Amino acid sequence: MITARMDSQAEALLSIRGLTIALDDRPGTSPVVQNLTFDVREGECVGIVGESGSGKSLSSLALLNMLPKGVHISSGSIIAAGKDLTKANERELRDVRGSLVSMVFQDPGAALNPSRTVGKLLADVLHAHSDLSRESIRERSIAVLNDVGFPDPESRLKSFPFQLSGGLRQRVAIAMALINRPRILVADEPTTSLDVSVQKGILQLIRRRTTEDRIGCVFVSHDLGVIAEVADRVVIMYSGQVVEEGPVANVLTNPRHPYTRGLIASAPNMTSTLANPLRPIPGSLPSVGRTPNGCAFQDRCPDKSKGQCAPQDPSWTTDSKNPSHRWLCHDSSNSRAKASL
Ligand SMILES: Nc1ncnc2c1ncn2[C@@H]1O[C@H](COP(=O)(O)OP(=O)(O)OP(=O)(O)O)[C@@H](O)[C@H]1O
């Protein structure tokens, strides 16, 4: 399932430090993403997981400086190949998008222009970054379609997106993201709209391309089971903040933050059986801009009585046996291994 390949010596391809995203029209309210900090190394896939509204999409869009109207980066840095993307101008960002950092979106149908054939969609992306001949474009397109497991690519270059299944459309979207050989791939819920067997194929494809092409991958999902299939490390987000992070195997077998334990207990493909049904986390996320002082999870935490959850902010605790596993909780008993979920 998981190939943990933490190579702490490898240089980070992507370094996010203190990234904070605020609402434009509500100064003084809590940020929608706060102090996001993590690295992605060569050949490594980092999963970002959290409930709906926890800030996953805004965090991933910020990596390409593509935030929607209404929010802005208020502080922090995003260093990719030595460049701080938060300081890049529009022209520099156009060069970066698709070549240094590429994105795959959730809905393959919506992401592909319906009036362009597969061949033209791929050629458009290649043209944006290079001046190749028609023949080279065709060769590169067929090669990248082969890489993403697209059957019979030569004869499908003339197909329109509506002539393809959801799984094949998502393979075209991934081929478009990879064709200029980016160093970093950001995938925001790329398999959510696909059925389980097609999803598995796409996860294997992203895993294989990450390892073989030595790219850095950021993979966003609300589903811990999906993250367990594809990622080496996981960042758990709650209400715009990271509350736990570490190698996937450690976090899933020895979760320390009560929110992570709640996510595992409520993940359909991880723990549920007839005898041990899903246990959804009671309550809901704080409203936008209204994250409470102290621990963001305090109102829903089953362990609230054990810690001083407010008003002080919690501090990070690091696993003494595995310093890359850390969590943000006031409850000191969480620093011991939990025997059961
Ligand atoms: N353009 C915007 N203006 C104001 N608030 C926004 C904007 N976009 C998102 N938000 C708010 O920011 C929070 C985080 O949104 P985001 O889309 O990143 O969540 P998410 O974790 O990706 O959720 P989902 O799993 O549903 O995709 C949400 O509360 C959302 O309502």
Ligand SMILES: [Mg+2]
């Ligand atoms: Mg989202």
